[in-house]
Amino acid sequence: MKTNDNFAQKSPEQELDDFINALNLERQPIESTNEDVAELQSLTRRIKNLRPAVNPREQFTLQLQEKLLRGPKPQKRFLPWSALVASILVIIFLISPWSHSNKDLVLAMEQKVKQLENYHGILEKTSSNAAGETQIIQRIEIWSVGNKYATRSEEGIVTVNNGESRWISQPKSKEITLLPIYLDPHDFDLQEEASRAKQYPHKIVGEETIAGHEATRIEIEPPGGLPYYLWIDTETHLPIQLQTAMQKSLQTTFTFVTLETNTQIPNSTFNYDPPEGYRIIDQNPDKPAVTLAGAITISGLTPLQLSEKPQRMFASSNRIVFDFIDTIVIESKATTPFVLSPLATLGQAEGGPLEILPDSLRWQQNGLEIQVQGQRSEELAKQLTNSIAIPAEGQVLPNQSKVKVEIDMEIVKNNQQQVDAGSSPWQLDPAQVAFTFAVLKISPEGIQGEPPFDYNSLKVTSNTGTDATIQILEGPVKVVYLKRLIRQDQSGIWTVVGYDPR
Template identity: 35%
Template structure:
């Protein structure tokens, strides 16, 4: 159970109550209602194909065609408009169906279910490693610095508490929306290491510093490491950057635009993490693309094959390596992953710079041609050759 302030699991067999971090909630379900609703809203096409019964309730059967994917069916409760059942597309002779075999709708969760109590005879096991502190002075005494507190935050949020992750040497300023539906956490720690954005992240600017933007979070690096898991949780986004010897991250289950307000309240510089349409530089050499082939590649990735095509750096590594070994790569790639650097990434277009003494390419240009969200594959559309080639 998670009431927004505390998460716990009652284990009757062992007579114990395990206390966990309330945010982010890493529990996930195959048939996540919020995600299914978003997928229908963002689909390329939807159409009603019939009516059926699911768990005794009348449901509308809808065929959904996602961008760059195969059509699937979803059963929507006629009264509440909530998804009740889903049938996937047939992929490699495999098709799955998931549904609620029993469902009841109530106006709100009973308060007694959200109240944290330890049953008689049970032992509390607190696995949450965060330490709540009373003041900024406590933070300075423990970590050796005074954290930056935003001067202004959205009026719909209130500061919940300040906590420390001792092992990671990270301070967290925790905010909760007044309706208790959204959480935003500002992380800060000292850092003398080079800032390296995640390869699958979009890039922006915070006070003229490179900012890593993940929506949702796919890679936990830097300050995101060594804490509760953030990656692959529906609806969790983050912005991470380094400034004046400190690494920061703002994380929340809200829109990037709202996270941007928290960042602006923490810095006097210009903040640009928007996803405005912008066209990057054009390549010197264009690479022809067969959209039908790319559509099939997208379907393969959706089915769990070749996940590396979601990483623009990996795609660039393969492309640059094949320019050296056009007959195929056996063993190690001639271009190392570490020899590639993200120059620009809008989330829809990317430019990767290639270094090393073997490369014949200076830059690789990529686009998400089939699907422009984080599930879309990257396609090489051009490159800049080395001048001496």
């Protein structure tokens, strides 16, 4: 007799496998009607939740022992119990808390964040001073689904980015402000914090209860900076609290007082539906363009062509944006001389300077200024130009200076911490550091009035992100050599390690 697939009974191993998959995806699993499989499911759930496991019932234990010794009855279409028990032992090893090292905790968090389909929660921001006094600064409700993100403050201010439009709705003034959908940072972004925790040295420092949840507190130490703390929910492995370092006697803490994951979020949460009587303030110059010809008509540009078709296009006067979801390419009319960001590494493109920032490349070509931002920035940039040179990450240049500068590392560490606290941000700019060094060579007691030479006489001749050389066209110093000695990323300060006199 042919069996109807709709009524085909799953094997115990398939039931258990489906149960585990549902748990891993944070979905409601289907409980088995088979008493023995249900017992294994119950044990698996307890281990998964990192809760104290309840001993299986005595009858189940005896039955399990008997089946291990005798094997299953021939007429039953079940997985051999020895294999089933071996499977559950593997499960216990993989998901039990004692199977992970400190490093694995952060890796587990990263994987859990990647599995998020959506989340909804309330994020509380508090501030504490050196005396231990704490006050709530802000509490916002957050909805996130894929690339859609919405927040609502206690004052009713709503901010939404639905992947196509981004706006802020302010009921008090009855205004809606339209913004570009790009470059939309969030406080306590789960993906970003998981990435940082993996990138920087970290260690487990304790277990605490946060918003009613048991959590593991880890200390994260950015090189040369003050440590800060992240709390990871021991049940969900998701970050639920972030605390910054104490800076200028103030410390900020972000806490998800509630957090639901992979839940039901209405699509209407992200719909753009301005209430009647609201004033619309449009600060988003880029409008959707259905075709490339339409984008050219709107912008008045003849853009460089990419070999790959973008998902979406936007355009405004003298500007076209090609959107590849994870990366955008902006082509605009070059109306001003190219100025390198002080935080950028220096490369070469089309015979000119190439600005290199994390997931961002910018250069000028054929009368256009081109900026590529996102995960595939280098890949897409190479579709626009064959003449591109990017220095190797962390490439160290030899210190060929004629005069070496003696370094006091304690002073450098103190300077780094001052910049982390918001003071002297000019030390993040190698040109500013070189300029200050050269000026003090002329005026050791400090600058009185106008500087002795023009800042525009400086030229960045190399910058690998860790090493830089600055050429000065006038004054007693010809070339300044600098390094990031404490932290080799955008937050690291520059220090002069040598120079060439004129």
